[in-house]
Amino acid sequence: MKEFEKKGFSIIKINKEKKISSLRAKFISIFSKISELNNCGKVNNDKKILQLYKKKKKLWVGAYDQIRLLPELHSLIDEDFLNKIKNVSGIKIPAFTSKPIVRVYMPKNIGTTKTVPHIDYPSHRGSKNAVTVWFPLQSLNSKSGTLMVLPGSHRFKTISGSIERGTVKRLDISNRDYENQMEHLILKSGEAIVMSQFLVHSSGNNSSDMIRFSIDFRLNDLSEKSYALRKYYVNQISYYRKR
Ligand SMILES: [Fe+2]
16 A cells, blocks of 8 residues: 555556456457358457458447447456455545446557546546556567556646646646656556556557457545545546447
């Protein structure tokens, strides 16, 4: 918990490598299922998912929209996982801010909009101690791209303007000069990052030939008083993209 308070994030071991690799295989099987049932052949590896994306994008999108709704996702985020998050973050009564999100970063970033450094809190405006949890469905390396964080940035007020006011340091996230201070978190399968929703972070490029699958979800703390005083405000988020 001390590390979390100081740096704004912690890496935890969730030790579910078998479940994680079978979930990745299940995702691939859904791309295959939609392709086969539409007479477009088997899709049994990352390379073929890329071909499906290039040649039959609507099928690819159909599968992508469904993999995030698989029940296996929820069995992965179990009591043991939640207890580990509670231990490092101090959250007492966790509640999802929204559904878990599956991200599919295609090789060479094809079809991916680059994420710029940002904080997650404004999208949710939940409890002050809300966290984002992110984990990959395969071990990462510098080629596959990583999650990047700016350690300690959760303690700054983050605004889009460069201002020093009193003792509060305000970080200008529209200024890219700090990007070389960002830490690349090269997680192994079975590891997850728990971070404050005020921590500046972004997602790295995938320059490998493999797809980078990852899952992220966000938790509020229902025991946090100011959040209760705001009547557990929930920001309405659209779960489905337009096709
Ligand atoms: Fe984010």
